[in-house]
Amino acid sequence: MSDPYRGVLIGCGFFARNHMHGWADANGAAIVAVCDRERAKAEAFAADFGIARFYTDAAEMLAAETPDFADVATTVETHRPLVELCLGHGAATVCQKPFAETHADGKAMVDAAEAAGKPLIIHENFRWQRPFMALKERLEAGDIGAPTFARLAFRHGYDVYANQPYLAKTERFAIMDVGLHLFDVDRFLLGDVVDIHCRTQSIKPGIAGEDAFIATVRHESGVVASIECSFASKIAPDPFPQTLVWLEGTEGTLEVTGDYRLRLHRNGTVQERDVEPDVPAWGAAPWHAVQASVAAFEAHVVDVLAGRAAPQPSGAHNLTTLAMALAAYRSAETGSAVNINEFVAGGAL
Numbered sequence: 001m002s003d004p005y006r007g008v009l010i011g012c013g014f015f016a017r018n019h020m021h022g023w024a025d026a027n028g029a030a031i032v033a034v035c036d037r038e039r040a041k042a043e044a045f046a047a048d049f050g051i052a053r054f055y056t057d058a059a060e061m062l063a064a065e066t067p068d069f070a071d072v073a074t075t076v077e078t079h080r081p082l083v084e085l086c087l088g089h090g091a092a093t094v095c096q097k098p099f100a101e102t103h104a105d106g107k108a109m110v111d112a113a114e115a116a117g118k119p120l121i122i123h124e125n126f127r128w129q130r131p132f133m134a135l136k137e138r139l140e141a142g143d144i145g146a147p148t149f150a151r152l153a154f155r156h157g158y159d160v161y162a163n164q165p166y167l168a169k170t171e172r173f174a175i176m177d178v179g180l181h182l183f184d185v186d187r188f189l190l191g192d193v194v195d196i197h198c199r200t201q202s203i204k205p206g207i208a209g210e211d212a213f214i215a216t217v218r219h220e221s222g223v224v225a226s227i228e229c230s231f232a233s234k235i236a237p238d239p240f241p242q243t244l245v246w247l248e249g250t251e252g253t254l255e256v257t258g259d260y261r262l263r264l265h266r267n268g269t270v271q272e273r274d275v276e277p278d279v280p281a282w283g284a285a286p287w288h289a290v291q292a293s294v295a296a297f298e299a300h301v302v303d304v305l306a307g308r309a310a311p312q313p314s315g316a317h318n319l320t321t322l323a324m325a326l327a328a329y330r331s332a333e334t335g336s337a338v339n340i341n342e343f344v345a346g347g348a349l
Contacts, residue, residue: 002028004028004029004030005028005029005030005068005069005302005305006030006032006065006067006068006069007023007029007030007031007032007067007068007069007070007071008031008032008033008034008035008061008062008065008067008069008070008071008091009023009031009033009034009035009070009071009073010034010035010036010058010061010070010071010072010073010074010082010086011035011036011072011073011074011075011078011096012034012035012036012038012041012042012044012045012073013036013041013073013074014163014164015073015096015164016045016073017045017048018290018291018294019071019073019123019294019298020034020045020049021280021282021283021291021294021295022291022294022295022297022298023071023298024049024282025280025295025298025299026295026298026299026301026302027299027302028302028305028306029069029298029301029302029305031049031051031071032051032052032053032065032067033046033051033052033053033054033055033061033064033065033067034046034049034051034053034054034055035054035055035056035057035058035061036054036056037056038056039056042054042055042056053065058082058085058086059085062085062086062089062091063089066089066090067089067091068091068092068305069091069092069093069094069301069305070086070089070091070092070093070094071094071123072086072093072094072095072096073096073123074096075166076098076099076100076101076176077101079095079096079099079100079105079109080100080105080108080109083095083109083112083113083120084108084109084112087109087112087113087115087116087118087120088112088116090116090118091118092118092119092120092121092304092305093113093118093119093120093121094121094122094123094301095109095120095121095122095123095315096122096123097122097123097124097180097181097318098176098177098180098322098325099122099180099315099318099319099321099322100322102326103319103322103323103326103344106315106318106319106322107319109315110315110316110319113315119304119305119311119314120311120314120315120316121301121304121311121312121313121314121315122311122313122314122315122317122318123294123297124180124181124184124297124313124318124321125181125290125293125294125296125297126181126182126184126185126243126293127184127185127188127312127313128293128294128296128297128300129243129277129289129290129292129293130275130276130277130289130292130293131243131245131256131260131262131275131289132185132188132189132243132245133296134262134273134275135189135245135247135254135256135262136188136189138254138262138264139189139247139254142251143249143251143252143254143264143266144247144248144249144250144251144252144253144254144264144266145249145250145251145252146221146249146250147189147190147221147223147247147248147249148222148223148224148248148249148250149223149224149225149247149248150186150189150190150223150224150225150226150245150246150247150248151225151226151227151228151245151246151247152182152185152186152225152226152227152228152243152244152245153228153229153243153244153245154178154181154182154228154229154230154241154242154243154244155228155229155230155233155235155239155244156230156231156233156235156238156239156240156241157231157232157233157234157235157238157240158231158238158240158241160231161207167207168206168207168208169207169208170208170209171208171209172209172210172329173207173208173209173210173211173231174200174209174210174211174212174213174229174230174231175198175200175210175213175229175325175328175329176325178229178231179213179215179227179229179325179328180321180322180325181243182227182229182243183227183321183324183325184313184318184321185243186217186225186227187317187320187321188313189247190219190221190223190225191219191220191221191223192219192220192320193217193218193219193220193324193340194217194218194219194220194339194340194341195217195218195337195338195339195340196215196216196217196218196324196327196328196331196337196338196340197215197216197217197331197336197337197338198213198214198215198216198327198328198329198331198332199213199214199215199332200212200213200329200332201213201230201232203230203232204231204232210332211230211231211232212229212230212231212232212233213228213229213328213332214226214227214228214229215227215228215328215331217324239258240286241286241287241289241290242258242260242286242289243256244256244257244258251266252264252265252266252267253265253266256275259276260274260275260276260277260289261273261274261275262274262275276289277289277292277293278292279291279292280292280295300312320340323340323343323344324340326343327340327343330343
């Protein structure tokens with residue numbers, strides 16, 4: 001067996017722990033060093049995962065370690081300088097979503113990857129959740145004929161602020177946090193979008209940004225989709241962190257329910273199968289769908305590094321997803337639908 005690809009991780013926060021467990025499961029990859037601006041956090045993180053070296057300066061780490069790949073697991077405002085730094089050191093780069101705050105920053109990172117000749121892969125793990133992979137498989141098999149309508153709903157009341165308190169201070173919250181995931185899944189299943197109309201709400205007292213939105217999108221294929229997100233819904237049992245899906249076609253309907261059942265409605269009958277992911281040895285319910293998707297995504301990164309797969313999603317692909325999110329905010333501000341291509345061409349991003 002060949003030596004594993006050597007990687008480094010930048011950012012030792014809450015969700016980065018899932019990254020580390022996923023890399024440990026990824027056959028063919030090994031994290032050799034970690035970095036965080038807070039020395040105590042980096043040192044403790046390295047100790048927890050048995051990593052021999054830790055740093056507080058990313059440039060120093062990259063120069064010393066010369067890794068094959070870098071995983072940038074920091075907050076969005078740091079992404080562009082860190083991604084450009086990693087690519088400049090010749091490392092294939094994985095970047096946590098949201099990819100960028102502006103289209104210009106995202107485009108600069110895509111251009112940097114092209115100039116470096118290295119993959120830029122966005123850590124967009126929702127599309128790697130087992131229910132969505134199963135949906136994609138059934139769509140491609142033609143189970144419902146040509147798709148005509150979709151509804152994706154991520155609604156819950158789970159206290160996301162407890163582990164990530166910065167979210168309460170984020171002025172652009174629900175769309176940039178989960179909306180990007182949902183937009184990517186929508187594109188993964190149904191292709192590119194022509195336009196978007198969006199309404200936002202701020203329901204929880206004391207938060208800086210929106211904690212709920214509903215967007216309707218029109219695809220190039222003609223499919224219309226409704227995409228919903230709420231962090232303030234009162235539901236028992238709370239479905240967090242599941243996304244429920246209703247997908248209609250000319251020959252039938254596919255449904256993903258809150259108990260991880262994939263249901264096919266066709267010819268007056270309903271066929272059902274379980275699509276709940278296994279709980280990773282290092283994971284726990286209800287997080288297991290997300291945790292398993294992190295591991296699946298990182299196994300995919302190894303395939304990209306080995307030349308066995310194209311990035312899903314690449315920085316270039318995710319740049320359009322980012323444009324959808326930014327267009328959603330414009331729509332919410334104006335009350336009008338926004339054409340994605342015209343919005344990008346207009347440069348007001």
